Each structure stands twice: as structure tokens, then as C-alpha cells.
Amino acid sequence: MRFLAILPILLCAAALVLSFLCLFAGSSKGFMEEYALVTLNTSQFGSTLFNTSESSTNPFLSLLDNATNSIESSLNADLASVAQDLGLHDFYSAHILNYCEGYYTPGPVPNATLSKHDIHRNITACSNKTAGYTFDPRATLAHELNTSTNGLAGKLNLTDLNWPAEIDKGLHALRIASIAMFALYCVGIAFIALALLLALASIFFQGRLSSFVNVLVDCLAFLAIGLASAIATAIAVKAADVINSYGKDVGISAQKGSRFLVLTWVATALMLGASLTWCAECVAGRGAKRTRRSEKRGYGEDGGY
Numbered sequence: 543m544r545f546l547a548i549l550p551i552l553l554c555a556a557a558l559v560l561s562f563l564c565l566f567a568g569s570s571k572g573f574m575e576e577y578a579l580v581t582l583n584t585s586q587f588g589s590t591l592f593n594t595s596e597s598s599t600n601p602f603l604s605l606l607d608n609a610t611n612s613i614e615s616s617l618n619a620d621l622a623s624v625a626q627d628l629g630l631h632d633f634y635s636a637h638i639l640n641y642c643e644g645y646y647t648p649g650p651v652p653n654a655t656l657s658k659h660d661i662h663r664n665i666t667a668c669s670n671k672t673a674g675y676t677f678d679p680r681a682t683l684a685h686e687l688n689t690s691t692n693g694l695a696g697k698l699n700l701t702d703l704n705w706p707a708e709i710d711k712g713l714h715a716l717r718i719a720s721i722a723m724f725a726l727y728c729v730g731i732a733f734i735a736l737a738l739l740l741a742l743a744s745i746f747f748q749g750r751l752s753s754f755v756n757v758l759v760d761c762l763a764f765l766a767i768g769l770a771s772a773i774a775t776a777i778a779v780k781a782a783d784v785i786n787s788y789g790k791d792v793g794i795s796a797q798k799g800s801r802f803l804v805l806t807w808v809a810t811a812l813m814l815g816a817s818l819t820w821c822a823e824c825v826a827g828r829g830a831k832r833t834r835r836s837e838k839r840g841y842g843e844d845g846g847y
């Protein structure tokens with residue numbers, strides 16, 4: 543029995559669970575919603591356009607007669623829910639397989655009585671799971687504006703609301719990276735599962751070859767999940783950056799998913815640990831063998847017994 547195999551077994555099992563969670567976080571309503579790659583906050587989208595103190599000189603407002611009046615009156619009552627007045631959601635959170643949408647409760651903007659930590663996400667819906675999903679908020683927002691039930695349907699589009707085209711361009715550039723990230727998570731999970739099986743098998747099948755195969759598979763698993771984590775980090779940082787820099791003027795902001803990033807990098811660290819354990823075992827095994835051999839030779843040379 544090779545008791546040292548217990549450590550890599552535990553590490554691989556933990557890494558397998560964590561990388562599964564990375565892949566499936568947020569894939570159904572209410573399941574690990576806080577573990578989004580990036581969250582788009584549209585709760586104040588359009589608030590600058592509907593600024594009532596400028597309404598007399600605002601061509602946008604005069605364009606929309608009746609519907610706008612109702613919006614303005616509700617805005618006056620509660621400026622916190624611009625997105626809801628437009629028929630949009632407060633936030634759209636991008637996951638690896640899909641996106642979710644919902645409202646901030648009790649309100650989207652922290653104020654004197656509402657601290658940032660008391661704001662929670664209330665999910666209303668998640669899109670279907672799609673392999674190689676790419677976050678495309680424009681399509682979602684355009685559809686929701688067009689089908690809103692508050693009398694604005696078909697009267698407003700994203701162009702009217704000054705949706706920045708740079709955001710679409712920036713997110714579109716991440717399309718290939720998103721597909722690569724998804725593929726690498728799948729490959730990583732496959733290799734981690736294989737590493738776990740090999741570690742279990744190595745309890746019964748000992749020897750240099752077994753250790754060597756374990757080192758190889760664990761390193762490949764580490765490489766795949768590490769690369770996936772790196773790409774996920776790049777996507778989260780880049781998407782949040784693009785949205786924050788171009789969306790500021792129209793009330794859009796984004797936040798990268800710190801919790802998701804912690805999760806994926808912990809999984810990577812666990813696989814690094816498993817790889818190093820097997821390396822150490824390989825070296826130790828070789829050392830033990832050499833000692834044993836030289837001991838044997840020593841007895842032979844003495845020959846006296």
C-alpha cells in the first residue's frame with residue numbers, strides 16, 4: 543500500500559469538485575449566483591437621459607411623449623429603478639455556460655441607510671446552458687427593450703439610449719477567448735478526473751511507471767486548469783474594464799467576479815500541489831530503490847555471511 547497516494551487523491555478530488563463548480567456556477571437559477579465571471583450593472587442605465595432637470599432641452603424626451611411622461615413621473619418618485627422603468631433588469635451576470643438576470647434588493651444604489659453589503663441579487667431568470675457561451679448584453683437588452691410591457695415596446699432602442707458601441711466591440715473581441723476557456727475547463731476536468739483515477743489505482747499498482755504516469759497526467763491537468771483560470775481572469779478583467787470605461791457616461795458599470803476567480807485559482811493550486819506530491823514521490827522512490835540496490839551490493843561484496 544502506498545500511503546503517500548492519499549494526499550494526491552484528496553487534492554485531485556477537491557480540485558475536481560471546485561473545477562466542476564467553476565463550470566456550472568450560475569447555470570441554474572439560484573445556484574452559486576455570486577460566482578459570476580463578470581456582472582453588468584444596468585440599474586442606472588439611461589438615468590442621465592431621463593434627467594428631469596434638463597427635460598426642456600432634451601430632444602430625447604420630447605421624442606417620447608406619452609410613455610416618457612409616465613417614466614418621468616415614476617423617476618421622480620423613485621430614481622433608483624431606471625432600468626425597471628425601461629423594462630430592463632438591474633444586473634446581468636455572465637457565467638461560463640450562460641447568463642442570469644435579476645434585480646438588486648432592497649435597492650440598486652447604496653445610500654445613507656442601505657450599505658453596500660446589504661444589497662443582494664434577486665435572480666429572476668437564467669438563460670439556457672450553451673457550450674462555448676459568449677456574453678452579449680446588447681442582444682439581451684435590445685430584446686428586453688423591444689418587448690417591455692410598460693408602453694415603451696418598439697419605441698426605444700439601444701441607440702436612443704446611447705449604448706456605447708465600444709462595449710460591443712470590446713466584448714466581441716473576447717469571443718474566441720470565451721470558447722477557448724470553456725474548452726480548457728472541459729479538458730482540465732477530464733484530466734483531473736483521470737488523475738484522480740490514476741491516484742486511486744496507484745494504491746494497488748506501485749512502481750516507477752505508475753509514479754511517472756501520475757506526474758505526467760497531473761501536470762497536464764494543472765496546465766489545462768491553470769490556462770483556463772488565466773483566460774478566465776483575463777476575460778473578467780478585460781470585460782469589466784471595457785464596460786466601466788465606456789459605460790460610465792450612460793450609467794453602466796461592471797464588476798469582475800472575485801469569488802469565481804478565487805475558486806478557479808484554488809482549483810489550480812490544488813492541482814499544482816498534486817503534481818508536486820507525485821514529483822516528490824518519484825524522486826523519493828528512486829532514492830529508496832538506489833539505497834536498496836547499494837545495500838544489496840554491499841552485502842554481496844562483504845560475502846562473509
Ligand SMILES: *[C@@H]1O[C@H](CO)[C@@H](O)[C@H](O)[C@H]1NC(C)=O
Nearest residue numbers: 589590591593594595596621
Ligand atoms: C442632471 O443634470 C444636472 C445638470 O446637468 C446634473 O447636475 C445632475 O447631476 C444630473 N442628474 C443625474 C441623475 O444625472
Ligand SMILES: *[C@@H]1O[C@H](CO)[C@@H](O)[C@H](O)[C@H]1NC(C)=O
Nearest residue numbers: 605606607608609611693697
Ligand atoms: C398619448 O396618450 C393619449 C391618451 O392616453 C392618446 O390619446 C394619444 O394618442 C397618445 N399619443 C401618442 C403619440 O401615443
Ligand SMILES: *[C@@H]1O[C@H](CO)[C@@H](O)[C@H](O)[C@H]1NC(C)=O
Nearest residue numbers: 622648649650653654655656
Ligand atoms: C435607500 O435606498 C432604499 C432602497 O432603494 C430606500 O428604500 C431608502 O429609502 C433609501 N434611503 C435613503 C435615506 O435615501
Ligand SMILES: *[C@@H]1O[C@H](CO)[C@@H](O)[C@H](O)[C@H]1NC(C)=O
Nearest residue numbers: 583586650651652661793795
Ligand atoms: C450599480 O451601478 C450604479 C451606477 O453605476 C452604482 O451607483 C451602484 O452602486 C451599483 N450597484 C451595485 C450593487 O453594484
Ligand SMILES: *[C@@H]1O[C@H](CO)[C@@H](O)[C@H](O)[C@H]1NC(C)=O
Nearest residue numbers: 645647648662663664665666
Ligand atoms: C425576489 O423577487 C421576487 C419576485 O420577482 C419576490 O417575490 C421576492 O420576494 C424577491 N426576494 C427578495 C429576497 O427580495
Ligand SMILES: *[C@@H]1O[C@H](CO)[C@@H](O)[C@H](O)[C@H]1NC(C)=O
Nearest residue numbers: 640667668669670671672685
Ligand atoms: C431553453 O430550453 C427549453 C427546454 O430545454 C426550450 O423549450 C427553450 O426554447 C430554450 N430557450 C431558448 C432561448 O433557447
Ligand SMILES: *[C@@H]1O[C@H](CO)[C@@H](O)[C@H](O)[C@H]1NC(C)=O
Nearest residue numbers: 684685687688689695696699
Ligand atoms: C421588435 O419586436 C417586433 C415584434 O414584436 C419585431 O418585429 C422586431 O423585429 C423587433 N425588433 C428588434 C430590433 O428586435
Ligand SMILES: *[C@@H]1O[C@H](CO)[C@@H](O)[C@H](O)[C@H]1NC(C)=O
Nearest residue numbers: 605684697698699700701702
Ligand atoms: C433606433 O432608433 C433610431 C431613432 O429612433 C432609429 O434611427 C434607428 O434606426 C433605430 N435602430 C434600430 C436598430 O431599430
